[in-house]
Amino acid sequence: MHKSEFAQIRKFILKLGKMLHKYGSPSFRLEAYLSEIATYFGLHASFISTPTSLTIVLWSDRHEDEYNHSVRIQPGELDMNSLSLTDELAYQLLSGEIELEEASQRLDEIDSTPSPYNKSITGVAFGLSTSAFAMLMGAGWPEIACSGLLGLMVYFWTLWAQKSKRVNLMLEPVASFSVGFLACAICYYFSSGFNVWLIILSSLIILVPGLSLTMGLAELSSRNLVSGTARVMDAIMQLFKLYFGAFLGISLGYHIFGQQELQAADTLPLWVNWLGVLMLSTGLVAIFRTRLKHVPWAVASTFIAYGASTLSSAYLENGLGAFMGAFALGVFSNLFSRIANAPSTIVAMHGLIVLVPGSKTYIGLNSFISGQDFIKADHIGQETFLILMSLVAGLIFANVVMPTKKAL
Known part of the structure; x- marks a missing residue:
């Protein structure tokens, strides 16, 4: 040569x-x-x-x-x-x-190609995604609306972080602090009995590193030990920064506005969960900058992952429903790779979002530090670990049954 x-x-x-x-x-x-x-x-x-x-x-x-x-x-x-x-x-x-x-x-x-979605569309996507997650967590309509509004504020911080190195370094704690403080203020001035911690978690869900944690474990399972360890530790540190900012914000909010008693939200119909999946998948299209021709595949992947996980959970205990969700998602994304001649990652990441236990890790961290459970969750640490392992195992099994066409 x-x-x-x-x-x-x-x-x-x-x-x-x-x-x-x-x-x-x-x-x-x-x-x-x-x-x-x-x-x-x-x-x-x-x-x-x-x-x-x-x-x-x-x-x-x-x-x-x-x-x-x-x-x-x-x-x-x-x-x-x-x-x-x-x-x-x-x-x-x-x-x-x-x-x-x-x-x-x-x-x-x-x-140098810009995102196919402008800033306004991306901002709406943040609001849709945070509201959708609140739906999936069983929040009431007022809490869902509040989560969407605070999600827009989180998007404002991410835009500022793109232009300022100082803001970028403290994005997680400053965004979670703002969300925590404003959630207390909204609860004080507009309603009493909001589940403040649930609103905070839903508003910050885009920044919660559940996907990074899952990717890190997948790298560890493939014997990429250095990269996997680094990614897992980075995800844990991001989680700590998010929780500290929220804890500081809510502590200041309680001091100024007083602590409100948490009340359980009214139970919403089952169809609201599926509406939440649709809203979440639509919002992720802009956040992940998915090409228009891949949007139907991406939206379908979230429904397949959520549907397989939810339906199988009725028969499998201890969070093992996530295994079936990840397996179905892996087969579907590899099938997409073969049909569309594109990386399976394009649709797999959308579906993984509804499966990753980043929110459960956050809930467990709050229970450990404050002693409060803002949603009913028994054995949260064990369930989080099992879901993480189930996701990795499900994707591995899917690659055996339906091998991917591309390495990406």
Whole structure:
């Protein structure tokens, strides 16, 4: 291989790896995908990906050319639009439809592509998602509306964090503090007996790192020990920061407005849960920046995951219904990958949101520190652990029954 050709290939692989990391690809999927690309170009490769770093080693058959690159990068955020476009570009390159130089230029264009949904739509998506989660948690209509409004305020903080490094560093505690304090104020001025902690949890659900925790355990199960450990610890620290901010905000709110007695909300009809799933899946489309052509698949994945988990829970105890939900979701997302020729991650992440036990971890943390249970939940720690293990096992079994077409 000529040195100029080797240099062009390594530049493309390096750029591709950084972009896929930026779009929130799990380490084991990112490394497998880059290995496939390197093999196509006739190179030997070794990749090490963690949430904050990427190491790439490339060499030719007889080691005439070697290249090592290690870079420290920020943890990526889920961007299904850019992930899909990048995968399509790589497929066109591997199928010979475009040349390497053109592919490298188009990678730069994809990297600068804005979200297909503007800020107003994304803000509405935050409000929809937080209200939907309150529905799924059994809140009353006033609490559902309050969660949606406070969810819009959380979106305001995320926008500010994108423009300010200082706000970005303290996003979780300052957002949860604001939500906690305002929830107490709303309870004092407009109604008494709101379940304040439930409103806080619903309003912050987009920031609760349940998905990161599940991804970290999936990486650990695939023997990506460094990346998995780092991601799990990062998720735990985010959870601690969220809880501390909320605890501080609600403590100040109780001091100023007085502590209100929690009252159980009126039981809503069963169809409200399915409405919540629809609202949540719709909101996640904009939050995850899903392409329009993948929206029906993404919405369907949330219904399949929630439906399989809910129906099987009547027959399986101790949170094992999550195993069936994850299994059904895994089979569906891998089937999507085969039919649509796109990464299964695009629809899998939507469905996982309704299954991950991030909220239960938050509830357990509150019970441990304050001694209060703001919803009825027995053995919350055991159930959270079982759900996490069930999710990972369900996805592994699904990959055996219906293997994915793509590494991503």
